[in-house]
Amino acid sequence: MDGMCPNIFYIIWGLILALNETTGMPVLTPCSDLKPLYLLNRVAPDRHHLPRGMEIAYDDEYLLHAYRFTSSTQSIHFPANEIFTKCDFFPEEFSILATVKIPKTSNNRRDECIFSLVPTLSNNIKLGLRLTKDKIVLDYSDHKTSLDEKKTVAYKNKKLFDGGWHTIIITVSGNTVTLTTDCQKTRTKRIDRIFPALLSTKDSEFHVANCHGAKHFSGLIKQLLILPGSDASKRACPSKTPSIPDFKPPYDGSPGEDNNIPGSLTTPVAQCTWRTTGKLWYDVHSKTLRVCYSGIWQPILQPPEQKPKQLDYIEWYQDLITPAPAIDLDVFRIPGEGLFMTMANYNDSRKTNQASVVYKWTKGTFRMYQLLTTHGAQSWEHFRIGKMFFIAVANYGSSRNEQTSSVIYRWHSKTKRFRIHQEILTWTARDIEHFKIDKEHYIAVANHAKGQENKINSIIYKWDKKMRKFRSIQEIPTVAAYDWTHFVLDGYHFLVVANAFNGVTTRIDSTLYVWQSGQFVQFQTFETTGATDWEHFRIGYDHYLAVANAFNYGPQNFENRDTYTCNSTIYKLNRVKKQFERYQTILTHSAIDWESFRIGDDHYLALSNAQNEPENSPSEKTSVIYRWRGVEKFVEERKLYTFPSTDWETFRTGGITYLVYANAKENISQLYKARLI
Known part of the structure; x- marks a missing residue:
C-alpha cells in the first residue's frame, strides 16, 4: 500500500513546477x-x-x-x-x-x-x-x-x-x-x-x-x-544484538575517501576490511568506541591499564646453533601440536645434501625437533589444505646447470613428523609462496636461473583435489627471481616478483601481477636494484609494498663502488590512480629481507643488512628496526648489532613478542625478546 501512495513532497513539488511553467519563471530541478x-x-x-x-x-x-x-x-x-x-x-x-x-x-x-x-x-x-x-x-x-x-x-x-x-x-x-x-x-x-x-x-x-x-x-x-x-542514526548505531553495523556502499577510488558509510543492520556481523579501516562505531553493549583496524573492530576507549603496550627495548634471548648457515626461516603453529620453526640451512661451499632443521617451542625455547635433507635450501613456506598441514622448501641445488627437486612435506599426526608428500622439478629455486583464490590452493615457485641464463620462467601450480598434488598451470617470465609475495586488495589477488639480475645490470624491473580470468597478468612494474624481497603490509586504511634492494652492479655503477649500498624503497597505494607510488627510500647495505610487525598500535619494519656499512669496514653488521611516525614516515627506532642476517620473523607466544633472524654466514642464528612498557 505504501508504494502506491505518492509522497506528499512530490505532490507539492509538482504544483511548484506547474506554477513556474505558467508564470514563465525558471524551472529548478529537484535533487535526487x-x-x-x-x-x-x-x-x-x-x-x-x-x-x-x-x-x-x-x-x-x-x-x-x-x-x-x-x-x-x-x-x-x-x-x-x-x-x-x-x-x-x-x-x-x-x-x-x-x-x-x-x-x-x-x-x-x-x-x-x-x-x-x-x-x-x-x-x-x-x-x-x-x-x-x-x-x-x-x-x-x-x-x-x-x-x-x-x-x-x-x-x-x-x-x-x-x-x-x-x-x-x-x-x-x-x-x-x-x-x-x-x-x-x-x-x-x-x-x-x-x-x-x-x-x-x-x-x-x-x-x-x-x-x-x-x-x-x-x-x-x-x-x-x-x-x-x-535514517542516519538507525544506520550508524548498532543494536545490542548484533552490535556491529553493516557497511555496504562500494569504494569509488576517491583519495582518502571512506565511502563505506553505515548501512542497514540486515547482516548479523559486519566485516572489518581494508575498505572499512578507520571507521568508528560505538558499541552500545560494551559501551566502547571501536575502530576498524587491521581486520579487527578494536576498542579505543580503554581504561589506562588496558592501553596497548609500546616497545621499550630488545634483548637477546636464545642462540640457535644450526648444522649450516641459515638462509631463511619460517615460524608457524600446527593445530593441537604447538609452535614450530623451520630453517633453510645451506653452506654454498659444500655441494652435497645438507640437513635443514625443524625446531619446536618447548618450555620457553626452541629445541631441535627434526632434521630434513635439503638440496641448497633457500626458503620455507607453511600452509594448510583442509585438515592437512604442509611445509615446502625451495631448493637451489648444487649447480645452476642442473635441475633439482623442491619438496613439499606433510605433517603425519600419528608419527608427529614431516614426511615427503610431493617433489617438484625446479631450476635454482629461491622461493615458494602459497596463496588461496576462491577456495582453490596455489603455490608460486621463483626459479632463479638455468645455467648462464637468468631469464627463465617461474611457475604457478594449482592443487589438484583428486590427485592431491600440485600441477603446473602457468609460466611467468622472470629474471633471476628471488621472491614471490602474494596479497589481496579489495578482493583482487596480486603477486609481485623480485627480479635481481639480467646478466648485465641489477637495475631492472620487478613486476606486480593481478589475477584475471584464471591467470596472472601484468599490472605494474617497479625499477629495482638487485631485488631480493617484497613485503606487503597495511597501516590503517593504507596499503604499502617494501622492496629490499641488495646489489648495485652494472653501467649505472661503472666504477663498481659500494655495490652493496642501495636505496631500498617503500611504495604506497594511490587509490585514485590505482597504482603503487614511491613513498620513502631508505639507504640499506645489501638488504635481504623486510619484516613488518605491530606492537600495540605501533607499526614497525625490521630490515636485514647483510653487509657492513660502508663496505669492508671493520664495524659489526647491523639490522635496523624502523617505526612508522605518520607524516614523518618510517624513522629509525632501534639498531641491532647482529651477525649478517638474511631473514627476520616475528611471532608472539605467552603474551611476549619475539624476533628471530637467520644468519647466512655462520652456524648460529639468534632469537630476541621485545621488552614492552
Missing part, C-alpha cells in the same frame, strides 16, 4: 540520488597537502588520528555546486554525522563552528552546526527566511564537553529535528520550518570548522558527513 557528502575529504583530498588552517593530529590518550584546526580556517571551504551538480536545492530530509573530541568547557569559550553552508558573498548561514558553552546548536533556514536572519534549535548536553570522543547525529525530517549522541541518548524537537524548505545551494559554499561570526572549532574531528535521508 545524492551521495553522502564527506566534508573532510572534500576540503582535504590529499592528506599530505592540507589546506591552511588544517593539520593531522594524533590523540595519544585514545590512540587515533584526527584533524585539528587553527585560526586560519577561513580557507577551508569548497563551492556547493561541486556536489549539487544536477540540482539547486539541499535535500529536504537529511542527517549530519560528526565524530568529535570537544575540549572541556571553559569560561572563555562561546561559539565554535563545526561546519556551515553560507552564500558566497554573504556572512549569513543557511545551514550550520556549532557549539556554545554547554549546547550544540543547529542553524537552519528555508526559502522564506531572509538573508539577514537564521533559525536555530539548541540541545543542552554537558556530557559532550568532557574532553572525550563523541558521535553526534542530527536528523531533520519535515518539521522535526532529532539529536542522537553516542548512539544512546535521543531527543526530538519541533522546529519552525516551511516544508518543503527549498533551501537553495546556488552561489553557496561549505565551510569546515568555521562560520562567519563564530570561532573556529578548537577540538578534533575524526569524521564529518552529511547524508541524504533521515
Whole structure:
C-alpha cells in the first residue's frame, strides 16, 4: 500500500513546477540520488597537502588520528555546486554525522563552528552546526527566511564537553529535528520550518570548522558527513544484538575517501576490511568506541591499564646453533601440536645434501625437533589444505646447470613428523609462496636461473583435489627471481616478483601481477636494484609494498663502488590512480629481507643488512628496526648489532613478542625478546 501512495513532497513539488511553467519563471530541478557528502575529504583530498588552517593530529590518550584546526580556517571551504551538480536545492530530509573530541568547557569559550553552508558573498548561514558553552546548536533556514536572519534549535548536553570522543547525529525530517549522541541518548524537537524548505545551494559554499561570526572549532574531528535521508542514526548505531553495523556502499577510488558509510543492520556481523579501516562505531553493549583496524573492530576507549603496550627495548634471548648457515626461516603453529620453526640451512661451499632443521617451542625455547635433507635450501613456506598441514622448501641445488627437486612435506599426526608428500622439478629455486583464490590452493615457485641464463620462467601450480598434488598451470617470465609475495586488495589477488639480475645490470624491473580470468597478468612494474624481497603490509586504511634492494652492479655503477649500498624503497597505494607510488627510500647495505610487525598500535619494519656499512669496514653488521611516525614516515627506532642476517620473523607466544633472524654466514642464528612498557 505504501508504494502506491505518492509522497506528499512530490505532490507539492509538482504544483511548484506547474506554477513556474505558467508564470514563465525558471524551472529548478529537484535533487535526487545524492551521495553522502564527506566534508573532510572534500576540503582535504590529499592528506599530505592540507589546506591552511588544517593539520593531522594524533590523540595519544585514545590512540587515533584526527584533524585539528587553527585560526586560519577561513580557507577551508569548497563551492556547493561541486556536489549539487544536477540540482539547486539541499535535500529536504537529511542527517549530519560528526565524530568529535570537544575540549572541556571553559569560561572563555562561546561559539565554535563545526561546519556551515553560507552564500558566497554573504556572512549569513543557511545551514550550520556549532557549539556554545554547554549546547550544540543547529542553524537552519528555508526559502522564506531572509538573508539577514537564521533559525536555530539548541540541545543542552554537558556530557559532550568532557574532553572525550563523541558521535553526534542530527536528523531533520519535515518539521522535526532529532539529536542522537553516542548512539544512546535521543531527543526530538519541533522546529519552525516551511516544508518543503527549498533551501537553495546556488552561489553557496561549505565551510569546515568555521562560520562567519563564530570561532573556529578548537577540538578534533575524526569524521564529518552529511547524508541524504533521515535514517542516519538507525544506520550508524548498532543494536545490542548484533552490535556491529553493516557497511555496504562500494569504494569509488576517491583519495582518502571512506565511502563505506553505515548501512542497514540486515547482516548479523559486519566485516572489518581494508575498505572499512578507520571507521568508528560505538558499541552500545560494551559501551566502547571501536575502530576498524587491521581486520579487527578494536576498542579505543580503554581504561589506562588496558592501553596497548609500546616497545621499550630488545634483548637477546636464545642462540640457535644450526648444522649450516641459515638462509631463511619460517615460524608457524600446527593445530593441537604447538609452535614450530623451520630453517633453510645451506653452506654454498659444500655441494652435497645438507640437513635443514625443524625446531619446536618447548618450555620457553626452541629445541631441535627434526632434521630434513635439503638440496641448497633457500626458503620455507607453511600452509594448510583442509585438515592437512604442509611445509615446502625451495631448493637451489648444487649447480645452476642442473635441475633439482623442491619438496613439499606433510605433517603425519600419528608419527608427529614431516614426511615427503610431493617433489617438484625446479631450476635454482629461491622461493615458494602459497596463496588461496576462491577456495582453490596455489603455490608460486621463483626459479632463479638455468645455467648462464637468468631469464627463465617461474611457475604457478594449482592443487589438484583428486590427485592431491600440485600441477603446473602457468609460466611467468622472470629474471633471476628471488621472491614471490602474494596479497589481496579489495578482493583482487596480486603477486609481485623480485627480479635481481639480467646478466648485465641489477637495475631492472620487478613486476606486480593481478589475477584475471584464471591467470596472472601484468599490472605494474617497479625499477629495482638487485631485488631480493617484497613485503606487503597495511597501516590503517593504507596499503604499502617494501622492496629490499641488495646489489648495485652494472653501467649505472661503472666504477663498481659500494655495490652493496642501495636505496631500498617503500611504495604506497594511490587509490585514485590505482597504482603503487614511491613513498620513502631508505639507504640499506645489501638488504635481504623486510619484516613488518605491530606492537600495540605501533607499526614497525625490521630490515636485514647483510653487509657492513660502508663496505669492508671493520664495524659489526647491523639490522635496523624502523617505526612508522605518520607524516614523518618510517624513522629509525632501534639498531641491532647482529651477525649478517638474511631473514627476520616475528611471532608472539605467552603474551611476549619475539624476533628471530637467520644468519647466512655462520652456524648460529639468534632469537630476541621485545621488552614492552
